[in-house]
Amino acid sequence: MNEQQKLNPFLSVWLHPKKTARYVMDNKGIPYTLFIIAISYIGVFSASIIDTKLYPTLPILGILVLLIICSVFFGIISNAFYSLIIWPIGKMFKGVGTYQELFKALSLISIPYVILIPFYIIWMYTDPYSLFYSSFEGMLGIVGIITLFLTVVVTVWCIVISIAVIAEAHQISNWKAFFTLLIPTVIITILFVIVFIILAVIGLAIGSFFVY
Template identity: 25%
Template structure:
């Protein structure tokens, strides 16, 4: 397949580095913003399921709240994480610009189209019950959860390769860039959590 014929939503699954290079070199599409928003909505729906939001909220309210929080959370997390990815990448010799990291990280949500199809199936099958605590152990939900896990693992592998290509890294160095980003996010949160726990225990 020639580079100019690559279609990101399809070829990122199997040719992540080649597709990422094409996107960064010649693709001016802002479609990745839609992917970021859908990923945020998917995350908000996951939270609603895990918290059993349907036990106390109506189905329409749960869906509207998930959309609002998902859009805001998706865009905010994309902006912050891409900034940290760029920042930590410079520590280890990354060559990507801030804008290139934003684009690559945005397109790394390519898998969300398939995930949203699974959400549609879930919602059509269970409706309000999907978000109730009584339905958490449903066999159908467990099977769909396994599919989401498989998609998540593969999409993480693709993310590593996308960041590696954007930064002109090897795959292992791309993984290092992502792990550094996780540390930068998690360490302050762990310290803050420890301080809060100490303050609570002191009273």
């Protein structure tokens, strides 16, 4: 492969997700894929700390260390589990991708979250209570507003990238890739609702038992 054909996935995936997915699947090993996951999931978990009330129980530095640890372990587990779901569903649409190819390709979908890392760090240090507490009654600062706006934009773009890399990995159309992505999302949502209802019914039953 000549120099012109080499890609930097952290840059190219934004506008060329299919080409980037093919490049990573064909030319990069699992260690490089794990590196992508570890870095990008710091951004993912940064966007997940809103209203977690971690502060001031943990200092800001401790929260940052926790984010890095979670990105390494839970990021890899999440990508492995997600690939395990997408792989057979794609097969239903005549997809040809292997599990390893899906694992590599899907590692790319969270890369856009990397740009959120500095914004969340600044938000943590400048106005931690508005970040960690939804009940915060003060005005949300400009950093928080910009960060939330970017989080929405990045999340939408990650969905677009997901469809593209699934289509490339499974060699199917974008529409088939869309439904490959949609089906497990619907199933997981339904299972979550069912579990929530069951737990709510059990909770009400236990509560009524003690009342009477």
